[in-house]
Amino acid sequence: MMKMVVSGKTVEDAVNEGLRQWKVGEDRVKMTVLEQPAKGLFGLIGARQAKVELELIPDPAEEAELFLRDVLRTMGLEVELNRQMEEDGLLFNLSGPEIGILIGRRGQTLDALQYLVNIVANRQSDRHVRIMIDAEQFRSRRKQTLEELSMRIASKVVRTKQDVVLEPMTSLDRKIIHAKLQDHPHVRTYSQGDEPNRKVVVSLK
Structure with a gap:
């Protein structure tokens, strides 16, 4: 964390000077008063200014973007990065000619990157911010694919009256399946197995 020691006629003046320098x-700061101001003899001899230590509180959004850009630079990828606030958190949209490398097989690389970015962004912050990473609308397309799969599997279970065990999925993908079928009148879902081979099971109610 960044720290600085600033002085002023009063504690407030010292703090304001530090805020001005950091903009x-x-x-965004934690304050520790090191010395209180003193007027001194006759207001002159032994006069002492207030001395304050300020500690900059990391901003999760800035920490996330810095880490993300550093990872992309290390990988040698030319990727455009845009961030925007969403209702449930901060979204980073990635785009570029080599974006497939960042998505990985069924989004596993993207999920791993999102996990790391969340750790880095929130490790020293007093307020938790949910960070989401998407690449050229991959997540919305993946969600649509999984929801369509869910309905097909549900119809199969109802028709055959036999459970269907899906292939291993990430927790995010499993959550989409569960959410899509949670109100289905004839089937239920649950997960079985251990990570990273945990699977969704669709069965009759």
Whole structure:
């Protein structure tokens, strides 16, 4: 974490000087008063300014973007990165000619990158921010594919009256299957097995 020691006629003056130098608001710093101001004899001899130590609180969004850009640079990828606030968190959209490398098989690389970015962004922050990473609308396309698969499997289970065990999936993909079928009138879902081979089972109610 970044720290600085600043002085001023008053504690408030010292803090304001530090905020001015860092160009941040008061909510982004932790303050420790090192010395209180003293007027001294006759207001002159032994006069002492206030001395304050300020510690900059990392911003999760900035930490996430810095880490993400560093990973992309290390991988030697030319990727355009845009960030936007969503209702349930902060979304980073990635795009570029080599984006398939970042997506990986069924989004596994993208999921791993998102997991790491969340750890880095929130490790020193007082407020938790959910970070989401998408690559050229992969997640919305993947969600649609899984939801369509869910309905086909549900119809098969109803028709054959036999359970269907899907192939191993990530927790995010399993969550989509469970959510899509949770209100289905004839089938239920549950997960079985251990990571990374945990699977969704669709069975009759």
